[in-house]
Amino acid sequence: MKAKEFQTAIRKIEMSRAELLQQLEKLVEVKAGTLQGPEELAALPGWDSLTQVNFILVVERATGIRPSVTRVAECRTVQDLLDLFDGKKATA
Numbered sequence: 001m002k003a004k005e006f007q008t009a010i011r012k013i014e015m016s017r018a019e020l021l022q023q024l025e026k027l028v029e030v031k032a033g034t035l036q037g038p039e040e041l042a043a044l045p046g047w048d049s050l051t052q053v054n055f056i057l058v059v060e061r062a063t064g065i066r067p068s069v070t071r072v073a074e075c076r077t078v079q080d081l082l083d084l085f086d087g088k089k090a091t092a
Contacts, residue, residue, distance in 0.1 A: 023058045027051050037079035
């Protein structure tokens with residue numbers, strides 16, 4: 001990695017878990033503080049393929065890293081999304 005690329009990567013501030021949950025709540029249009037982790041994504045009123053794409057964009061804008069569309073689609077719970085964001089699941 002070149003020095004300039006490294007500096008750019010360093011400037012990308014990671015989104016905290018709370019910030020990610022807040023953004024997800026906005027995307028699925030639920031009351032703030034509603035999502036905690038164990039919720040089933042399929043049960044959320046606004047969770048659909050468009051929301052999945054928007055989630056990917058939110059993560060990419062915050063971190064500069066684009067989660068795999070396939071991996072996001074495989075997520076079943078809010079915690080799965082958090083784990084994906086935290087790099088606990090492969091993003092390739």
